Amino acid sequence: MDFIEIKEGCYYFKSAVNIGYILSDDKKHGMLIDAGLESSAAKKALYILQEKNLPFTHLFITHAHADHFGGAQYLQTNYKIHTIAPSFEEAIMRNPILEPMYLFHGNSPLKEMRNKFLEAPAIQIDETCENGLWTEESFHVEFVHLPGHSYNQFGLQYKEILYAADAFLGLEILDKHKIPFIVDAAANLSTLEYLMQLKVEGMLPGHGSFSSNYVNTIRSNIDVHQKLSSQVIKFLIACEDRGLSLEDLIAKMLIKHEIEPANLGMYSLFRTAITAYLIQLIKERKAVYTIKEGRPFIFLGQSSA
Ligand SMILES: [Zn+2]
Incomplete structure (x- = not known):
């Protein structure tokens, strides 16, 4: 897991599921964006933060897919943090069996559906996010509504960098997945079109690399969905x-x-x-x-x- 600096204050842990990290201007507050698939991923990220003497005070979970919040229970158990998540998604994070349930007819899921890829350990949410500016202590971030891949997914914009969650996939991942996961085709397309015209310095998808040339990547995502x-x-x-x-x-x-x-x-x-x-x-x-x-x-x- 590499720790990559995008620019001052904006970082990410590069992995199969990226974990974002932002640092407040006074360097007293640090927010992880998503928590990885399991506790070992979260543990590695925290080890690196501690090694670099960087704070960890906030956790933002972009959407309720197990690969994005599987490491969150470990973080909540071991650190005193403030956890933020979108409404609706947070209900699934508190009741994670809902993911394997909704994926298959709403039944009590077969045990093979109850694995770490589909059902993360339950977490508590301290605050739900709304679209727009969010200011607390020395953080000034913008929560950005990005539905389509999941029902109420949000991304986070900080210092002209958008942590885009799974609103789009990096090109190499797009190719690999062939049929990317979405729950709502129209919302997904509107989100992608919105991101195309968003002017930021760069975007980080949940899966793939950071890119300042995000327009091409998003266009390729749109092409795949239309096809x-x-x-x-x-x-x-x-x-x-x-x-x-x-x-x-x-x-x-x-x-x-x-x-x-x-x-x-x-x-x-x-x-x-x-x-x-x-x-x-x-x-x-x-x-x-x-x-x-x-x-x-x-x-x-x-x-x-
Ligand atoms: Zn996802």
């Missing part, structure tokens, strides 16, 4: 007469991208992302569905004819 949505339509066109069951549509998308999910958890993540495009197409009347033969069938809608 995926078009692919859903193409499959519906190909099955225009008989329609396509939801399960078959997901299978076709996974096979097309040569994705073989290793387990039910992985499958659920892809299923949610693909369903997000479908929901948007239904809202735009480009697709319709009916329940027949005991399952939902999707048909091409009138607006895409």
